[in-house]
Amino acid sequence: PPAPRGVPQIEVTFDIDANGIVNVSAKDKGTGKEHQIRIQASGGLSDADIEKMVKDAEANAEADKKRRAVVEARNQAEALVHSSEKSLKEYGDKVSEADRTAIADAIAALKAATEGDD
Incomplete structure (x- = not known):
């Protein structure tokens, strides 16, 4: 179920390396659940x-x-x-x-x- 308004605290981290690859992670501080995604360009x-x-x-x-x-x-x-x-x-x-x-x-x-x- 959704948390009440103002309760969720999500920590989002972005990291871009020298090759243009973007790593994004999001972590719910309350539940500890974390998801990550890596975005890599197919062409420059x-x-x-x-x-x-x-x-x-x-x-x-x-x-x-x-x-x-x-x-x-x-x-x-x-x-x-x-x-x-x-x-x-x-x-x-x-x-x-x-x-x-x-x-x-x-x-x-x-x-x-x-x-x-x-």
């Missing part, structure tokens, strides 16, 4: 191909950075929604109706803000 890239790929990566670096920031913010917002809903369900009877309504409205607003792609 020309210097021109490599140069083009580097230029493309550099050109897209800023957009990638912005996208990553959006994804991280969305993940934090979803975690906040999850914990707030859990706390409201558990302790909602200890706060006033007005506070419960305000909290529920704030949760709904945050959910709505995270629904789009931006």
